[in-house]
Amino acid sequence: MQFTSERLDGDVLEREFTLGEIPGTLWTPGSAAPVPLVLMAHNNGLPKSDPRLVARARYTAARGYAVATIDAAGCGERPRSAADERARTELRRAMQAGEPVDEIFESFIGPLVENAVPEWRTTLDALLALPGIDGPVGYSGGWTALGIRLAVAEPRIKAAGFFAGGYVPRAQREEAGQVTIPLLFLLQWDDEGNPRERALELFDAFGTKEKTLHANLGGHTGTPWFELEDGCRFLDRHLK
Amino acid sequence: MQFTSERLDGDVLEREFTLGEIPGTLWTPGSAAPVPLVLMAHNNGLPKSDPRLVARARYTAARGYAVATIDAAGCGERPRSAADERARTELRRAMQAGEPVDEIFESFIGPLVENAVPEWRTTLDALLALPGIDGPVGYSGGWTALGIRLAVAEPRIKAAGFFAGGYVPRAQREEAGQVTIPLLFLLQWDDEGNPRERALELFDAFGTKEKTLHANLGGHTGTPWFELEDGCRFLDRHLK
Numbered sequence: 001m002q003f004t005s006e007r008l009d010g011d012v013l014e015r016e017f018t019l020g021e022i023p024g025t026l027w028t029p030g031s032a033a034p035v036p037l038v039l040m041a042h043n044n045g046l047p048k049s050d051p052r053l054v055a056r057a058r059y060t061a062a063r064g065y066a067v068a069t070i071d072a073a074g075c076g077e078r079p080r081s082a083a084d085e086r087a088r089t090e091l092r093r094a095m096q097a098g099e100p101v102d103e104i105f106e107s108f109i110g111p112l113v114e115n116a117v118p119e120w121r122t123t124l125d126a127l128l129a130l131p132g133i134d135g136p137v138g139y140s141g142g143w144t145a146l147g148i149r150l151a152v153a154e155p156r157i158k159a160a161g162f163f164a165g166g167y168v169p170r171a172q173r174e175e176a177g178q179v180t181i182p183l184l185f186l187l188q189w190d191d192e193g194n195p196r197e198r199a200l201e202l203f204d205a206f207g208t209k210e211k212t213l214h215a216n217l218g219g220h221t222g223t224p225w226f227e228l229e230d231g232c233r234f235l236d237r238h239l240k
Numbered sequence: 241m242q243f244t245s246e247r248l249d250g251d252v253l254e255r256e257f258t259l260g261e262i263p264g265t266l267w268t269p270g271s272a273a274p275v276p277l278v279l280m281a282h283n284n285g286l287p288k289s290d291p292r293l294v295a296r297a298r299y300t301a302a303r304g305y306a307v308a309t310i311d312a313a314g315c316g317e318r319p320r321s322a323a324d325e326r327a328r329t330e331l332r333r334a335m336q337a338g339e340p341v342d343e344i345f346e347s348f349i350g351p352l353v354e355n356a357v358p359e360w361r362t363t364l365d366a367l368l369a370l371p372g373i374d375g376p377v378g379y380s381g382g383w384t385a386l387g388i389r390l391a392v393a394e395p396r397i398k399a400a401g402f403f404a405g406g407y408v409p410r411a412q413r414e415e416a417g418q419v420t421i422p423l424l425f426l427l428q429w430d431d432e433g434n435p436r437e438r439a440l441e442l443f444d445a446f447g448t449k450e451k452t453l454h455a456n457l458g459g460h461t462g463t464p465w466f467e468l469e470d471g472c473r474f475l476d477r478h479l480k
């Protein structure tokens with residue numbers, strides 16, 4: 001893992017890194033004591049520099065966590081194949097037109113999730129080898145399908161916060177029952193891009209005995225600020 | 241309003257009172273500064289001395305609120321007519337047998353809600369006349385139907401936390417759209433006595449633009465402790 005730049009924002013140190021081909025960002029708080037780690041992922045289509053992700057990461061780091069995110073292969077700012085670009089364009093068009101997107105989703109997002117998991121695990125190995133970062137590990141992210149896959153595959157992850165999750169590939173909907181770590185599932189009640197019924201079904205399907213749903217009125221980007229604090233309090237209960 | 245007994249529990253003063261025929265309890269924190277008031281109601285069948293209500297009231301008072309509850313006419317420990325007793329017995333039997341209870345609910349609970357509202361408003365008048373209690377006022381309670389009625393009828397109530405609400409009389413389901421104050425709606429995902437679909441429909445029906453749903457796994461009495469803190473933080477946002 002090589003750090004390529006760093007910047008101090010208040011008490012939070014923000015460092016860009018590369019790990020082989022993987023570009024990532026790590027936010028750490030000012031304290032010298034070891035802190036738990038939170039893997040923070042955004043929707044696969046958005047880059048790790050997305051302002052909403054960065055704001056969540058800084059807030060969480062200031063609350064005493066190391067927070068890391070990466071752009072996995074084919075995601076965020078990393079190169080995409082022409083086929084990927086066509087699939088993304090078609091997915092966007094179909095969603096805007098209100099057409100069924102399940103098949104595009106399966107054939108495009110399904111493999112993206114599968115391929116992202118090894119890169120996230122490699123990143124996790126490297127992060128936990130850094131001084132000042134201590135287990136346990138949490139996941140917090142808008143990319144619910146990746147979170148489900150990681151929660152099932154990666155025993156070091158002890159708690160997870162998911163956002164929305166109406167559209168999740170079949171493989172992850174089917175393995176939701178195998179997720180047994182504590183969950184906070186955040187839902188926007190009128191999310192145009194995430195059908196409410198599916199999100200509620202997914203919440204119902206998780207195998208964990210300790211799961212909480214928070215739903216707020218409004219569309220996809222309308223999550224109220226206090227959910228950021230609630231998310232940290234959830235992590236505090238399980239990682240500190 | 242006459243205080244009939246008092247007891248100090250840590251920093252919280254617990255006083256029993258009577259207001260005409262209405263018996264009530266008031267919890268106030270140690271601080272001398274005026275505090276907001278929370279009206280805390282339980283399911284109409286349970287007395288104001290119910291241990292879960294008392295625990296919630298003490299916790300909330302320790303967080304800087306005056307908290308008051310009453311047994312309204314026909315509720316809690318107050319005398320019931322023979323007809324009331326028969327209706328309660330029949331309601332309990334039908335719910336345990338899994339039979340439809342809507343009609344019993346309408347004919348028995350409906351009038352109970354209507355009759356309780358004037359007594360709660362009279363109590364509110366008397367409480368706000370006490371030194372050290374200041375507006376604004378919140379409602380927090382497991383008796384969702386009463387909360388809806390009060391939220392619509394009583395402009396001094398500025399925020400409300402409701403619990404469950406699968407069974408709510410038709411009149412209150414219909415006036416849910418007129419509730420425009422901020423709401424926190426708490427739901428147990430597997431509540432044997434409150435059908436989930438109905439509770440979700442009720443959440444959807446509230447007219448307020450600022451409503452949050454919290455759902456946790458488990459049955460009616462399984463609400464996790466952290467919801468008590470979340471409830472106070474919700475009140476803090478709107479009453480302090």
